[in-house]
Amino acid sequence: MSAAVPNYAFTDPFKEIYIPPIRSLAPYASRPGTVSLSGGYPAPELFDVEGLQEASDRIMPNLRGFLQYANVEGQASLLAALIGLCGERGIACAPDEIMVTGGAQHGMALLSRVLLAQGDNVIVEDPAFPNTVQAFRYTGAHVHGVPVTSAGVDVDALDEMAARLKPKIVSVVASFSNPGGATVSRENRLRLLQLAVKHRFLLIEDDPYGELRYCGEKVPPIMALADAQSRPWVAYTSTMSKTMAPGMRVGWLVAPAEIRRRCVSAKAADDMSNPVWIQEIAAQYITGGRYHEHVPRIRAAYGARCEALDRALAGMLGDRVGYVKPEGGMFFWVRLAGEIDATRLLPYAIEKEVVFVPGQGFYLDPARHVDRHAMRLSFVTVDEARLTLGIERLARALDACEAREPVAVSLA
Ligand SMILES: Cc1ncc(COP(=O)(O)O)c(C=O)c1O
Known part of the structure; x- marks a missing residue:
């Protein structure tokens, strides 16, 4: 019974x-x-098993050091490699603005946790990646949808909604969105930054797909277009899931230092850190040239x-x-x-x-x-x-x- x-x-x-x-x-x-x-799901036959094996072999002599508890914010080697990748994308970021996460989704969850409380308003694209919506909803926040077109988020509609709802967070996938596949123009990226400043919301740019451009003109990430006035209003999440392997669960978050410090604290309560060994393999994979x-x-x-x-x-x-x-x-x-x-x-x-x-x-x-x-x-x-x-x-x-x-x- x-x-x-x-x-x-x-x-x-x-x-x-x-x-x-x-x-x-x-x-x-x-x-x-x-x-x-x-x-x-990325194509499994394209996973660079050999390259990851090689990176793994290279770090093996130092394995003892990678079996210990480690920094919550991530391994210094991986953080340096990720700062380099951000630089290539046009995003300058200081060491106190970046942390390793267990994927872009984890970055989103951390940002929601440190910024949102019951009853706060958040705006996301509608339709959106459902896990993002869930990360926001789990905080008790009200999640509102801004319409999207084939050119991405409708910026005029967002302006009106932000004036009315005073959201704490607006989240967008500006490059090759999921599910819509749309990409926001440079001009509209600049407008999104202006709106973040005007309405004082944190604009989260979720960027898992930005490196996967097959045609058309390259557009920098929103964060790369920010100036001194708008940069405090932008956060950026990205990931190795689509370009390296989602099973490694390696991603990162770039945010103003005051926000990032709190995300590190939230992560300590979550999982203490990402697996150190895997982070070292990822760092070696990037700095050894295989990633590129x-x-x-x-x-x-x-x-x-x-x-x-x-x-x-x-x-x-x-x-x-x-x-x-x-x-x-x-x-x-x-x-x-x-x-x-x-x-x-x-x-x-x-x-x-x-x-x-x-x-x-x-x-x-x-x-x-x-x-x-x-x-x-x-x-x-x-x-x-x-x-x-x-x-x-x-x-x-x-x-x-x-x-x-x-x-x-x-x-x-
Ligand atoms: C828009 C968007 N954000 C985040 C994620 C999650 O990526 P990760 O594996 O890095 O957590 C995905 C994965 O499909 C996605 O499409």
């Missing part, structure tokens, strides 16, 4: 367990033979996949879909042109062995404001041939859905 579950009196944000839209698709996406266009050799390789491979998906969509779905080809990153945001809503199409797609994420789950309030015809297609995890196969299957799924054929797959 099982014991009754005690009443644990969970805090409000944890009364219901949030399951991101992608997680519920995982059993279908992992079926043998299925083409998954759903997860934002590897990124162009993935850029080339992902760029070719981006082209392949574009060709397949244009060739096989034509005017049945609408989209703006992203200039980088991992995602196409595709709208079905007819009456069909993406959630209705999904069971047909699963039956034809292709999986995508319906756009609905990325909106802040799926019950209210959503584009039901939108879907997110990830193009990096599978090669060109499988991307083409996936779109061929999607076209057949769309035929079957339009013909209202019976479908055996039923999603909860």
